[in-house]
Amino acid sequence: MTADRADIAVVGAGIIGCMVAREAGAREPAASVVLLDRDSAGQGASRRSAGLHIPRGATPRVRRMTRHSQAYYERLLDEEPALPIRPLQMRVVTREADADRIRADYLDPGGPAPVGEPPGDPLRLPAGYTAWHTGGSQYADVPALVQRLTARLRPGVAVREGVAVLRVVPQRDGVLLHLSTGGTLSAGRVVLAPGPWTAAPAWRDAVAPEGVRVKKVVALHIDLPCSAADPVTVLHDEDAFLLPLHHRNHWLFSYTCREWDVDPDALAPGPSPGHLAQARELLRRYAPAAAERCTAGRVFCDAYSPGREPLVRSVGGDTRLVFAGAAGGSGYRLAPAIASEAADLLEPSTALRSHT
Numbered sequence: 001m002t003a004d005r006a007d008i009a010v011v012g013a014g015i016i017g018c019m020v021a022r023e024a025g026a027r028e029p030a031a032s033v034v035l036l037d038r039d040s041a042g043q044g045a046s047r048r049s050a051g052l053h054i055p056r057g058a059t060p061r062v063r064r065m066t067r068h069s070q071a072y073y074e075r076l077l078d079e080e081p082a083l084p085i086r087p088l089q090m091r092v093v094t095r096e097a098d099a100d101r102i103r104a105d106y107l108d109p110g111g112p113a114p115v116g117e118p119p120g121d122p123l124r125l126p127a128g129y130t131a132w133h134t135g136g137s138q139y140a141d142v143p144a145l146v147q148r149l150t151a152r153l154r155p156g157v158a159v160r161e162g163v164a165v166l167r168v169v170p171q172r173d174g175v176l177l178h179l180s181t182g183g184t185l186s187a188g189r190v191v192l193a194p195g196p197w198t199a200a201p202a203w204r205d206a207v208a209p210e211g212v213r214v215k216k217v218v219a220l221h222i223d224l225p226c227s228a229a230d231p232v233t234v235l236h237d238e239d240a241f242l243l244p245l246h247h248r249n250h251w252l253f254s255y256t257c258r259e260w261d262v263d264p265d266a267l268a269p270g271p272s273p274g275h276l277a278q279a280r281e282l283l284r285r286y287a288p289a290a291a292e293r294c295t296a297g298r299v300f301c302d303a304y305s306p307g308r309e310p311l312v313r314s315v316g317g318d319t320r321l322v323f324a325g326a327a328g329g330s331g332y333r334l335a336p337a338i339a340s341e342a343a344d345l346l347e348p349s350t351a352l353r354s355h356t
């Protein structure tokens with residue numbers, strides 16, 4: 001689509017922008033929607049995501065978002081079972097003394113389940129720790145999901161790839177986007193979903209989200225086979241998880257890396273010796289067999305808000321311009337709820353009517 005006007009423009013076709021385009025398109029069936037990306041859909045942080053949905057929320061808002069997103073993904077999978085979303089068992093490892101308190105943050109905590117040691121299970125509980133199972137977990141091939149969903153957007157929702165937004169200029173009757181093509185797009189309303197590219201001049205000039213910082217996220221491959229019955233294991237104290245990638249027959253270990261203020265365009269793709277050393281040190285405590293098989297992985301980054309909750313807000317009190325993101329390493333699992341909150345803020349306006 002080459003139109004230079006749209007009712008709604010969504011900037012960024014990661015999992016969040018893709019969900020916003022679906023949601024806004026569904027709520028306003030007559031609106032023209034354009035989803036723009038400087039790259040291809042699903043190639044930002046979403047491309048490297050481990051794609052794990054953990055049915056947990058540490059605050060009331062995040063619990064609501066988790067519930068909404070979980071139900072949304074379950075519906076999607078019911079409608080199209082071939083989507084790359086795979087339900088899986090989950091268990092949480094905590095200190096015995098903290099178990100009841102932490103369990104309360106989960107939507108569907110089951111009773112304590114014995115953690116056996118079936119062949120292949122890499123978990124070895126440290127002394128004083130326990131594990132329990134919960135329902136509702138799944139993981140997705142996030143880039144594949146984004147591509148499938150963007151290909152199925154309703155007629156009237158256009159995707160423009162390879163087009164960067166260079167400037168965002170609010171105007172009396174809408175918002176003007178200056179594009180890398182040399183042209184402009186005039187939109188009634190705009191949602192900015194730039195993932196970790198929050199410091200780009202386009203946003204710094206007009207809409208820099210206050211306090212948002214970009215942190216490295218690391219997920220390491222563990223070269224051990226897994227079986228269909230293996231659960232994902234969340235190491236609560238470490239803010240880490242051990243995920244069996246059933247479709248690839250190996251494991252992924254995601255741990256919290258504390259490298260802040262990184263530039264997404266300047267990152268080396270693989271782990272450094274330091275990342276591998278940190279991961280192995282943790283794994284030796286919980287899954288010693290996995291520690292020595294942790295050799296490679298994916299390294300990228302994500303945007304984090306000061307309060308560690310996703311940021312969905314009108315920019316400068318202007319409901320024509322909404323920022324949606326800073327999901328802090330949970331952008332896959334919370335994307336449907338982030339999109340719903342963004343669409344709530346995008347009230348139809350006189351600007352919309354002027355574009356139809």
Ligand SMILES: Cc1cc2nc3c(=O)[nH]c(=O)nc-3n(C[C@H](O)[C@H](O)[C@H](O)COP(=O)(O)OP(=O)(O)OC[C@H]3O[C@@H](n4cnc5c(N)ncnc54)[C@H](O)[C@@H]3O)c2cc1C
Nearest residue numbers: 012014016038044045046049050052165195330331332333
């Ligand atoms: C290694 C790793 C593991 C992760 N594991 C999990 C997990 O298990 N579970 C989970 O929920 N989350 C996980 N995350 C986090 C999750 O992947 C992100 O929160 C999510 O992908 C963010 O989606 P997004 O749409 O905001 O960003 P992105 O996917 O980065 O999309 C933003 C898009 O905006 C585009 N863009 C930026 N600036 C412009 C511009 N000026 N003009 C046009 N387009 C622009 C980019 O090209 C990009 O495609 C992980 C992240 C990483 C890196």
